Amino acid sequence: MTERERIGQAIILGLPGPELTEGLRTLVRNIRPGGFIFFTRNLATPEQLFALVRELQDLSELPVIFTVDQEGGRVSRLKVLGEEPPSAAELRAVGGTEVCARHGELTARLLRSVGFNLDLCPVVDYCLDEAADNSLRGRCYGTGPDEVIEKASAFQAALQAGGVHATAKHFPGYTHCEKDPHGDLPRITRSREELIADELRVFRHFAQTSECVMVGHGHFTAFHSEPLPASLSPVLIREVLRGELGFKGAVMSDDLEMGAVANLYGSAEASRRAVEAGIDLLLICHNPACAEIARDALLDLPDDVLEETVNRIERYRRTLNRPPEVFDLEMFRAVNEEIRQFRVRIRGK
Numbered sequence: 001m002t003e004r005e006r007i008g009q010a011i012i013l014g015l016p017g018p019e020l021t022e023g024l025r026t027l028v029r030n031i032r033p034g035g036f037i038f039f040t041r042n043l044a045t046p047e048q049l050f051a052l053v054r055e056l057q058d059l060s061e062l063p064v065i066f067t068v069d070q071e072g073g074r075v076s077r078l079k080v081l082g083e084e085p086p087s088a089a090e091l092r093a094v095g096g097t098e099v100c101a102r103h104g105e106l107t108a109r110l111l112r113s114v115g116f117n118l119d120l121c122p123v124v125d126y127c128l129d130e131a132a133d134n135s136l137r138g139r140c141y142g143t144g145p146d147e148v149i150e151k152a153s154a155f156q157a158a159l160q161a162g163g164v165h166a167t168a169k170h171f172p173g174y175t176h177c178e179k180d181p182h183g184d185l186p187r188i189t190r191s192r193e194e195l196i197a198d199e200l201r202v203f204r205h206f207a208q209t210s211e212c213v214m215v216g217h218g219h220f221t222a223f224h225s226e227p228l229p230a231s232l233s234p235v236l237i238r239e240v241l242r243g244e245l246g247f248k249g250a251v252m253s254d255d256l257e258m259g260a261v262a263n264l265y266g267s268a269e270a271s272r273r274a275v276e277a278g279i280d281l282l283l284i285c286h287n288p289a290c291a292e293i294a295r296d297a298l299l300d301l302p303d304d305v306l307e308e309t310v311n312r313i314e315r316y317r318r319t320l321n322r323p324p325e326v327f328d329l330e331m332f333r334a335v336n337e338e339i340r341q342f343r344v345r346i347r348g349k
Contacts, residue, residue: 009034014285035065050327053115067118082336097154104155108162115323134177168206170216173199181260207247217260237278268297
C-alpha cells in the first residue's frame with residue numbers, strides 16, 4: 001500500500017444505502033477505509049446485508065472492520081431484519097449476570113452470521129436518571145460503577161467468546177452530560193477526583209478487557225478550560241486512556257459528524273486533531289465525501305504520528321475475524337428465534 005492508501009485505514013465509513021454504486025466502489029478503492037459502520041439504511045434483507053459485507057471484504061487485502069450499534073432495546077440496528085433484543089436497562093432490572101452473558105452470546109451469534117466482527121458496545125456509562133437528555137436512556141448496565149463493571153463485563157466476555165470484538169464507550173463518560181452530544185457539545189464539570197473515583201474506575205477495568213474504546217465528545221472542564229471535545233484531547237487520550245489506564249487497543253472516536261464536533265470544526269480539522277490526539281479510528285457515519293476530505297487532511301500530519309497510527313490499526317485489523325464465505329439463512333433465523341424467546345423471558349412480550 002502507498003502512504004495515501006495506508007492512512008485511509010483510519011476511517012470507518014458509513015455508506016448511504018444497501019448497495020454499492022460504481023461511484024462508491026471507486027471511492028472505497030481510492031480511500032481504502034479500515035472499516036464500515038452500518039445503519040438501518042444499509043439493511044434490506046439478511047441476504048443483501050451479507051452480500052454487501054462480502055463485497056466490501058473482497059475489495060480489501062486485510063480483514064475489514066465491520067461494525068454496528070447492536071446494544072439491545074432501542075439501539076439495535078439489526079432489529080429491522082429480525083428481533084429486538086432486550087436493552088441493558090431491562091437486563092439490569094432483572095438482576096444478576098447470567099442474563100447479561102446470554103445477551104452477549106446471542107448478540108455474537110447474530111452478528112457473526114452476517115459477517116460483523118466488532119460491536120459498538122457495551123455502553124459502560126452508568127445511569128443516574130433515565131429521563132436525562134444525555135443519549136443514554138435504556139442503554140446502561142448499572143446505576144453506579146460497580147454494577148456496570150459486573151454486568152457489562154458479563155455481556156462483553158460472552159460477546160468476545162463468540163468471535164466479536166467489543167467497544168467500551170463513551171470514554172471518559174457521558175453519565176453527567178448536560179445535553180445530548182448528537183446536537184451540541186455537552187459540558188461535564190466533574191472534578192478529576194470525582195472522575196477518577198467513578199467514570200475512570202470503570203474505564204480502568206475495561207481498558208484491560210476491551211479490544212476497542214470509543215471516546216465521546218464531552219467537554220471535561222477538569223482537563224480543559226476551553227470547549228474541547230474529549231475526542232480531540234491528547235491529554236485525555238494519550239495521557240489518561242493510554243498512559244494512566246494502560247489501554248493498548250484501538251481507540252475510536254464517536255461520530256465526527258455529531259453536532260458536538262461538527263458545530264466547532266470542519267471535517268479536515270476535526271480529523272487531523274483527533275489523530276494527533278491519539279485516535280486511531282475515525283467514525284464518519286453519514287457523508288462519504290467527508291471521508292475523502294479526512295483522508296487528505298491526515299496526510300499533512302507528521303510522519304511519526306502517521307506511522308504510529310497506521311501500525312496500530314494494521315496490528316488491530318489482523319486480529320479480526322473475516323466474514324463467513326457463505327450465508328446460512330437458517331442459522332440467522334434460528335438465532336433470531338432465540339433472541340425473541342430471550343426477550344419474552346426478560347420483557348414478558
